[in-house]
Amino acid sequence: MPVNRKTDALRRGAQTYGTAAALLVIVLAFSAIRPSSFCTLTNFINITRQMSLLVVISLGATVVMSVGEFDLSVGQMASLGGVAAAQLAVAGVPLALCFTLPLLAAAAVGLVNGWVVARFRALSFITTLGMSTVLSGVVYRLSGGATVFENIPKGFSVLGTAKLGRIPLLSILMLGFVLLLWFLMRHTPTGRKFYAIGGGEEAARVAGIPVKRCKLLAFVLCAVMACVAGMLIASRVGSANTTAGDGYFLKSYAAVFIGCTASRRGVPNVLGTLLGAAILGVLANGLTMLQMPTYMQDIITGAIIILAVVAQRLGREDGQ
Amino acid sequence: MLLEMKHISKSFHGVQALKDVDLSLKAGEVRGLVGENGAGKSTLIKLLTGVYRRGKGEILWNGQAVALSSPAQSQSLGIQAIHQDRTLISTFDGIENAYLGLSYPIRHGKIDWKTMENRVRTTMESLGLELDLHKAAAELPPPQRTCLEIVRARMRECRLLILDEPTAALTEREAERLFSVVRALKESGAAILYVTHRLDEIFRLTDRVTILRNGAVVDTVETAEVNRERLIAMMTDGASVQAPSHASAFGDVLLEARDVASRDGIVRRGDLFARSGEILGLFGLGGSGRTELLECIYGSRPMASGTVELCGATQKKPSSASSLDRGAALICEDRRGKALIGSLDVRDNILLTSIGRFAMCGVSCRRAENAAVQAQIDALGIVLASMEQPVAELSGGNQQKTVFARAMMTNPRVLLCDEPTQAVDVKTRGEIHRLLRQKADEGCVVVFVSSDLGEVLEVADTVQVMRRGETGPRMENKNLTVRQVLSCCYET
Numbered sequence: 001m002p003v004n005r006k007t008d009a010l011r012r013g014a015q016t017y018g019t020a021a022a023l024l025v026i027v028l029a030f031s032a033i034r035p036s037s038f039c040t041l042t043n044f045i046n047i048t049r050q051m052s053l054l055v056v057i058s059l060g061a062t063v064v065m066s067v068g069e070f071d072l073s074v075g076q077m078a079s080l081g082g083v084a085a086a087q088l089a090v091a092g093v094p095l096a097l098c099f100t101l102p103l104l105a106a107a108a109v110g111l112v113n114g115w116v117v118a119r120f121r122a123l124s125f126i127t128t129l130g131m132s133t134v135l136s137g138v139v140y141r142l143s144g145g146a147t148v149f150e151n152i153p154k155g156f157s158v159l160g161t162a163k164l165g166r167i168p169l170l171s172i173l174m175l176g177f178v179l180l181l182w183f184l185m186r187h188t189p190t191g192r193k194f195y196a197i198g199g200g201e202e203a204a205r206v207a208g209i210p211v212k213r214c215k216l217l218a219f220v221l222c223a224v225m226a227c228v229a230g231m232l233i234a235s236r237v238g239s240a241n242t243t244a245g246d247g248y249f250l251k252s253y254a255a256v257f258i259g260c261t262a263s264r265r266g267v268p269n270v271l272g273t274l275l276g277a278a279i280l281g282v283l284a285n286g287l288t289m290l291q292m293p294t295y296m297q298d299i300i301t302g303a304i305i306i307l308a309v310v311a312q313r314l315g316r317e318d319g320q
Numbered sequence: 321m322l323l324e325m326k327h328i329s330k331s332f333h334g335v336q337a338l339k340d341v342d343l344s345l346k347a348g349e350v351r352g353l354v355g356e357n358g359a360g361k362s363t364l365i366k367l368l369t370g371v372y373r374r375g376k377g378e379i380l381w382n383g384q385a386v387a388l389s390s391p392a393q394s395q396s397l398g399i400q401a402i403h404q405d406r407t408l409i410s411t412f413d414g415i416e417n418a419y420l421g422l423s424y425p426i427r428h429g430k431i432d433w434k435t436m437e438n439r440v441r442t443t444m445e446s447l448g449l450e451l452d453l454h455k456a457a458a459e460l461p462p463p464q465r466t467c468l469e470i471v472r473a474r475m476r477e478c479r480l481l482i483l484d485e486p487t488a489a490l491t492e493r494e495a496e497r498l499f500s501v502v503r504a505l506k507e508s509g510a511a512i513l514y515v516t517h518r519l520d521e522i523f524r525l526t527d528r529v530t531i532l533r534n535g536a537v538v539d540t541v542e543t544a545e546v547n548r549e550r551l552i553a554m555m556t557d558g559a560s561v562q563a564p565s566h567a568s569a570f571g572d573v574l575l576e577a578r579d580v581a582s583r584d585g586i587v588r589r590g591d592l593f594a595r596s597g598e599i600l601g602l603f604g605l606g607g608s609g610r611t612e613l614l615e616c617i618y619g620s621r622p623m624a625s626g627t628v629e630l631c632g633a634t635q636k637k638p639s640s641a642s643s644l645d646r647g648a649a650l651i652c653e654d655r656r657g658k659a660l661i662g663s664l665d666v667r668d669n670i671l672l673t674s675i676g677r678f679a680m681c682g683v684s685c686r687r688a689e690n691a692a693v694q695a696q697i698d699a700l701g702i703v704l705a706s707m708e709q710p711v712a713e714l715s716g717g718n719q720q721k722t723v724f725a726r727a728m729m730t731n732p733r734v735l736l737c738d739e740p741t742q743a744v745d746v747k748t749r750g751e752i753h754r755l756l757r758q759k760a761d762e763g764c765v766v767v768f769v770s771s772d773l774g775e776v777l778e779v780a781d782t783v784q785v786m787r788r789g790e791t792g793p794r795m796e797n798k799n800l801t802v803r804q805v806l807s808c809c810y811e812t
Contacts (some may be wrong), residue, residue: 187430189423196420199409206371206407207421208392265411265456 018311019262019272023279030286038289045166051281052174053229053236057245058252058259058273059181060225065256065268066185067218068198069117069124074226074252076135077106078245081230083139086148086240089156098156099231106227107220109135114219118212132249139242149239160236170232177225182270194218195267251280254301258308279304321383322347322511323368323480328377330363337363338375339536345480345511350502352522352543353515355532356555356771361515364532365482368513369401370394395421398479398510402469402486414453414460415440418472444471448497462585463490470501481505482513485607487521499525517605519548519810531555552806556773566781566797567760571596572632574765575648575734577617580626586612588789590626594734594765594782599756601780601797602769605809609789610769611653614736617767618650619643631733644673649732651723653739653769659723660711667693667707669722674729696725701751717748724755734765741775753779773802785809 031039057074064071084102089095113131117124162169185191193214196204205211229248234240258279259272280301287297324344330337338360345351355361366372367379370391379386381397388394408417415433418440425432425439437453444451449467457465466486473481483502487495502512502525514526522529523543531538531554538554573593580590590613594600604610615621617628619638628635630646640650652659660669670693671678678689693707700721704714711722720740727735737756741749756766756779770776776783777800785792785808792808 183430189426189431192416192424192431196409196412196416199411200407203407203409204420206369206391206403208390208395209421210392265458267411 019258019275019279023275023282026279026282026286030282030289034286034289038286042166043285045168045171047278047281047285048171048174049168050285051277052168052170053233054248054251054255054280055174055274055277056177056232057226057229057248058255058277059177059270060222060229061252061256062259062268062270062273063181063185063194063218063225064124064222065253066191066194066198067215068201069215069218070128070253071113071219071222071226072125072128072249073109073113073132073135074222075246075249076132076139077109077223077226078230078233078248079241079243080109080135080139080142080245081106081227082234082240082244083143083148083230083242085231086152086156086234087142089153090148090151095153095155099159102227102231103224106223110220110223111216113223114216117219118215136242136246143240143242145242147239147241148234152238157235157238160232160234160238170236173232177228178270178274181225185270190214190217198267251277254305254308255280257305261308261311276308321345321380324378324380324383325368326378326380328364328367328374328379330367330372330375337535338367339534341377341532341535341537343530343537343540345513347479347511348506348509349528350506350512350514350526352526352529353513353532354517354519354522354529354551354555359532359555360535361532362484363535365401365403365484365513365515368394368399368480368482369403370399392421395476398477399482400473400476400478400480401482401484402466402473403484408457408465408468410458411456413456414451414468414471417457417468418443418453418475420472422476440471440475443474447471447474447501449494463494466490467494467497470498474501478505478510480511480513482515484515485517486514487516487518517810519551522551523548548807548810549803552803552810556802556806567597567599568781570598570781571763573629574631575617575767576629577613578627578629580613580616580628581624582609582612582616583622583624584612585624586789587616589791590616590786590789591791592767592784592794594767596733596763596765597760598782599760599766599768599780601776601783602767602786602791603771603773603776603783603805603809604769604786605771608786608809610786611738612789613786613791614650614738614767614769617643618648618736620650644730647731647733649673649727649730649735651727651735651737651740653742660719662710662712664711665708666697666702666704666711666714666722669711670696670707670725670729672726674726677729692729693725696728699728700725700755720748720752724752732764734767735759736767736769738769739771740768741770741772749775773805777802777805 037043057078061071061074081102084105085098088098088101109131113128116122116127160170164172185194193209196207196209197211197214201211226245230245233244255273255276256268258276260266260268262272262275263269283301283304284297287300321344326342328338328341341364353361353364363372367374368388370388370393373389379388386397409420412420415437419436425435427435440453447470449471451464451467451471457468460468486498490498502514505512514522516522526543528540529543529546529551530540531551533555573595576593577590581588587609592600592602602610612621616623618640619635619642620640623638628638630643630648633646635642661672667690671689675684678685678692690707697704697707702718702721702725704718711719714722741752756768760766768776768779777797780797783795783797783800783805785805787809795805
């Protein structure tokens with residue numbers, strides 16, 4: 001098949017930097033329309049805080065997608081994490097434990113997800129959809145269906161609201177998690193094994209990579225990250241809503257998919273996910289500033305997600 | 321003995337792939353393994369590499385019984401393989417693919433990419449190969465992928481190297497490199513199991529050669545003591561072919577393919593034509609591109625270049641739908657995957673390509689459908705409880721007849737059959753042969769693809785051989801012998 005070298009190079013450049021360029025264009029557009037309110041340091045810092053929770057939950061989704069699976073229970077897992085942490089705090093458990101015990105529960109949930117998917121080769125799509133329903137039931141049982149907000153100790157809100165100088169702690173935590181996961185996925189054998197499985201499960205198995213164990217670990221990591229995000233959400237607002245995390249599920253996968261377009265090989269990657277979440281964050285911030293009605297924001301955001309998926313398919317090297 | 325396999329048997333869903341196979345290998349030995357398609361070579365390899373669990377029997381490694389229950393375990397013993405179906409991760413670059421399954425070098429808590437690259441590069445250079453290590457495997461052309469696999473096999477400790485049709489995708493020069501790698505390994509005391517259809521390589525490289533036929537070992541002989549004819553005779557059990565009636569008068573050319581090349585590069589040059597009333601037998605060894613050529617002609621596989629003419633009209637944009645309209649029909653090789661929809665009943669499977677034909681004003685007419693389906697069931701003699709029976713419940717032979725029934729529903733004038741008698745019993749096989757002859761006598765073109773040469777010679781009027789993605793000369797099936805055709809396939 002004859003390939004035009006010039007267009008090929010162009011296509012490749014667009015693949016690698018296209019997503020970043022898209023973010024830049026969006027930022028410039030909003031800056032032009034609302035220079036005084038959008039294009040300020042305060043607002044940019046604000047955006048990093050607004051997107052931090054989405055980034056944390058999306059990082060987990062990135063890991064699970066790198067092994068070629070889905071975890072649809074991240075939203076409910078986040079809700080559960082928030083409610084569990086808040087309930088523990090109300091019960092007078094030391095704060096350090098309030099924010100660690102739910103992680104154990106999340107790891108257990110991830111283990112179940114991963115075990116069912118890896119052991120029985122069940123479709124992760126359906127398995128985790130079932131798990132999300134189970135989890136929302138558990139959340140209801142824990143909270144009695146009401147928002148947990150009475151008698152929450154003051155210290156509970158520190159993680160979500162504290163600032164270091166002008167920088168919110170949430171933004172710093174987000175950055176920390178991004179670095180951690182980036183290192184894991186890019187620079188450790190575990191991360192490379194995840195990508196090997198996502199690239200070709202059978203080939204990875206033949207090469208002697210422990211596919212089941214890796215998948216198990218990926219699901220555990222994903223659930224734990226979702227739980228972290230959920231606890232931070234609760235800490236940020238000082239209360240735990242039974243459905244606080246549910247809305248994050250779709251946006252997190254949108255961030256991952258947009259992120260895939262930032263990789264030349266079209267695979268989920270941590271920095272891409274950060275870019276994806278940033279695009280969604282800037283859009284939400286800017287559109288609100290333009291006083292765009294919510295329905296319009298939904299339409300625009302949704303359209304961008306669909307565009308990103310199309311762009312990812314087009315960017316695939318095999319072209320199929 | 322480095323490796324001893326004793327009384328190994330393996331079966332899949334009741335089909336015996338290996339029967340009581342004994343095979344032993346010394347260190348420093350290059351052993352050839354030959355046999356026709358389906359003789360059990362791939363199964364044997366997959367047992368050794370831990371991809372399949374062994375059925376019955378015992379495997380000894382340096383005199384000790386081993387389980388070989390996973391690829392990781394097999395590799396840790398020093399058994400490396402270069403597979404026929406490539407096992408690279410397409411999104412990974414050369415360095416990571418070479419390291420796949422090895423433990424990564426760690427420095428300061430993170431993967432040491434420099435060391436990795438250096439090690440891979442050193443290995444590559446010591447083999448005299450040239451590769452762009454930073455390209456993803458998907459971007460490499462097939463020969464380079466094989467080279468990458470060779471590098472990968474050399475990255476680890478290698479006591480036994482299994483090569484499964486390694487030169488299938490290689491150029492002459494790269495093949496020479498591979499041969500020198502094999503010789504160097506032999507010098508270093510490793511054993512090599514060399515599996516190939518190319519007999520000249522067997523004679524060039526191997527010390528001894530084991531012949532498999534129908535899942536059993538025929539013999540193991542010193543390579544120096546046999547010749548090509550003897551090997552082929554042992555592989556094919558030397559059966560002579562009875563000459564049934566063949567047609568000799570043909571009508572117009574209904575199918576012509578010129579310079580067909582598939583986009584994925586498997587078919588490189590397909591040239592064939594077939595006349596009304598003719599059964600054209602297309603024979604090729606596994607991986608020769610025979611199935612792919614048929615799919616190109618039918619339009620279900622994208623073509624890079626070439627033209628296909630069906631019933632006098634050139635296919636501008638070949639697609640399954642337009643081929644069907646022009647009067648072609650394809651019987652797929654992959655019966656369970658592509659030809660039948662297991663969850664549907666027999667009736668709906670037969671109707672699949674002609675659903676629209678029985679509709680009136682967009683509403684399907686069940687009575688007309690049933691009548692047409694019943695006519696085909698009667699004509700082909702499909703044995704079933706009712707036409708609402710799920711197709712998966714039928715026997716293999718009746719399933720295959722169902723596939724034929726579907727093809728007949730559109731009254732095809734060009735019938736493309738890929739392994740139409742695989743996994744059917746002798747009786748059905750005969751019935752299918754008769755059906756094909758009957759269709760040819762009615763003025764159709766039948767292209768008959770099979771990996772069973774005896775069957776091709778039994779059925780076809782004209783035989784064409786396919787080799788490495790290219791079609792060979794047309795041979796009239798008069799006094800043609802298995803050996804004559806096979807020597808075309810094995811020619812270099």
